[in-house]
Amino acid sequence: MSQFVDECGLNVRGGDGGAGCVSFRREAHVAKGGPDGGDGGDGGSVWLVADHNVASLIAFKDHPHRRADSGRHGQGKRRHGASGEDAIVRVPVGTTVKSQDGEPLADLAADGIRWLAAAGGQGGQGNTRFSTHQNRAPAFAEQGEAGEQRWLRLELKLLADVALIGFPNAGKSTLISRISAARPKIADYPFTTLEPNLGVVRTGDSTGDDFEMVVADIPGLIAGASDGRGLGHRFLRHTERARVMVVMVDLASVEEVSPSEQQRVLLGELGAYRPELLERPRVLVGSKADVGHLDPPPGALLVSAVTGAGLPELIRAMADAVREARAQESLGLRAKRSDDVVIHRPVPEGIRVERADDGAFVVVGRAAERTMALSDLDAPGAWDFARRRLERLGVDRALARAGIKSGDTARIGAFEFEYYDDDEYFSEEASP
Template structure:
């Protein structure tokens, strides 16, 4: 069974808020002590945090649910409930988060990036909070707010300095095994690599580059043929592209045609990939029937031959991963290009796409014709322990008027007798703003 998973479903749920308490202070010598119900605790939130110690999304494949703890209820004597504990969910750097409709809502690029995936519910206020000159003995409290819950799709795009790109069986796994400590399984048949492999190449003391062995591409990969899209997305974040072409007589196409097809697939998938620094490498030099001459353009320290956006020009490096021929100049060239790319992005920071917090209220019409008030503040206004008492009904009316609900209903075309819903509360609309 594979230990690498680059796409997974995740269900997140914030903890529920605790309910506020309805309580009256009772002491032997204080017959009318007043309300003293405490507040409920806030539910914990679920946070996604990019962690460099996590390499794949395997942890979510069989266990997709993550839930934070709920807040405790308030008690008498103004004792507030304890808040729930936030849940931190660790994901690999490079994780893209998509919402229920497929839109990108977070992109955790660098280790340490964090994003709130599900907010905990707010704790309800106890009846002591509703004491006023007009309400001397409030007999209601707020219920706790449910925590947010949603299904998310996680996609991992590997964070690597160099992506090895080539047809199946071109020698990418052998190359990464020779230049790094990675030990991928190597066999002599197409699609031997079904998952990306990462290798760390040590250039000198304190200098390392990360090389990704991307599973072999085929013609039509940009259109999703085979596992094209799953493979191609791991190339997106690479700083440098190393395009390998097969020089052996068993290659499916001549080297120039291999290069043309590979670059066409990259450009069709993401045109900007063709603007990345890249090196074209002739692989399997040891078994080539008629090996080409070593290109004159092989200069590891050249600053102007990055082949950025250039037309196919054939291999600029010739190597044999079996014998080791040509590997030191290639590693030096890759290190040079990676260093330049790192310098260029030194001031750039990873980004996180945050969902804007919903604010205000809106009015929508349900399928059965009833009007529904949507908005957290309005829904909180009616989330009381008891809305049947005159005190509670007066409070609800005052809160909705301050939020502008009557005006919003008029703009939405509400008519006398229409059913209006807010959360789990329903009332009949009358033009003067009073309800029954």
């Protein structure tokens, strides 16, 4: 079974916040002790962290669920609940994160980058927090907020200096096995390689100028790969971060496809997938030179991975191209690609009102939704407190601007209210 997985689904859930406590001091010789309920602890969050020690997404293939710990409930004597532990989920460097709808959310392109995948719920406040001059003994507290939960789509784009591009059975696997310590499966039939292979190529000279570069053997591309043929999209995405493209044409093609036609198809597929790939430094190689019978394209380096002919020249050409690409990046001469950074999408602030299919006026806004989710509306005084908080948030004004009338249904989160155009704004009864 393959040990390399480059795409998977991941279900993440933040821990729930602990509930606040309703409690009153009970001490000898104290006739009416004040409130002393502690707050609930916050739920832990789920973080994705890029780790260079993780090679693939195989850990999520059969076990896609990750959950953080929930916060503890508050207790009497102002004892606050402990917060839940965060869940740290380590993924390979180069992992991209998308929503189920395909919206890009984050790109973990460097070791150590962290991204908040699911926020933990906020702990509820104990009744101590709600003591006022008008109500010195509040008999209600807040419930803990549920942690965020969602499905994500993870895709891995390998980080390599050089990508080997060629038709199936063009000799890429044999080449990478000769110039590095990689040991891919090698056979004389197409599509032997069904997953990318990485190899580290080291060079050096008498001056001690050692140089390393990472070379990726990309599974064979065919005509139509940019449209998904032959798992083309899965293969092509591993070329996106490569600094240098090595285009290999087979000089001994059994299908008798000319090397010039191979080059045209390969470059056409790269350009159709991502036009900017054609702007990367490129080395053209004619493989199987020891048995080749087809004419190489102009400018191609002729190599034989079997005999070793031409390999020193190829390694030198790749190293020179990688050095130049790295130098340009370090000097800022090459434009930074937008997918090299984490994408932050802030939570929208404020209050807005939408109309549901059933005609209800739906109040959307994290502050309003949290007010209702955290409130234990069955407790005496809790509804009045929540209503005043909603008024301060501007919920009543937003509903009025949306055209709500007395008797209409308003909805905030999981709660529905019958709206009245008076000083109360809502009925005294709420149903979940």
